[in-house]
Amino acid sequence: MTVELAANDGMIPTGPGLDASPMAVRGMTVSYGQTPVVFSVDMTVAEGSMTAIIGPNGAGKSTLLKAALGVVSSLAGQVSVFGKPLDKERSRIAYVPQRASVDWDFPTRVIDVVLMGLYRELGLLRRIRGQHRAKAMACLERVGMADFADRQIGQLSGGQQQRVFLARALAQEADLYLLDEPFAGVDAATEKAIIDVLKSLKAQGKTVVAVHHDLATVAEYFDRVFLINTRKIAEGTVEEAFTAENLDKTYGGRLATGQIDQLDLVAG
DSSP, rough: OOOOOOOOTTTTOSSOOOTTTSSEEEEEEEEETEEEEEEEEEEOTTTEEEEEEEEESSHHHHHHHHHTTTOOOOSEEEEBBBBBHHHGGGGEEEOOOOGGSSTTSSBBBBHHHHHHHGGHHHHHOHHHHHHHHHHHHHHHHHHTOOOGGGSSSGGGGGHHHHHHHHHHHHTTTSSSEESSSTTTTOOOHHHHHHHHHHHHHTTTOOEEEEEEOOOGGHHHHHEEEEESHHHHHHHHHHHHHHOHHHHHHTTTOSSSSHHHSOOOOOOO
């Protein structure tokens, strides 16, 4: 991992309350070859919020999330998680990757995928006991997949696979949930099931950040937005930041006026 942490034990000393935020990113820069994908981006995740990361294709949305986690290398950047270095607080984070990035041919059952979320609880010997299976089944029940516990993961539909990966994240009992395009390619029933679970996490005081592509549901699903197109365009509550002006800057005029008019935007 090449994410550099700030000098004072990985904290980012800029602004009251910032150190304690679930995730704070400063100066994140990622380049693929000679092309910067994310350039000097700052982001502060508000505790107990649901934040959508939005922007056009190739804008660096997923890359920003993965660089903050150290999944991809960065040229520069500082990250703190709940005011501490990432490695010290990683157990408080659950990450759901893009479904397209997963090898679904791997021969494993649904229940085993969810049990992977309990790896810290299982310990080095990985002894799976009855209480572990019960916990995994409860997570599957929560996403409507309990009846598929013994099914091979590769036999599921795309929406069902996404639900299973969300169940794995729930098993971690994290404080910060990071999801990369959780609604991409899923059916309407799965999308509703996922957003219901995410909203229930928020109601429990958890923090949710999701890379999101459907502008029409931003105001309905989220309370905060982060707009990016290689650089940060805007960040804040939906009321503050999800505006026609910021969308025009983010998408570079690629959104038609009619599309913007159809969105649930706050004037200004």
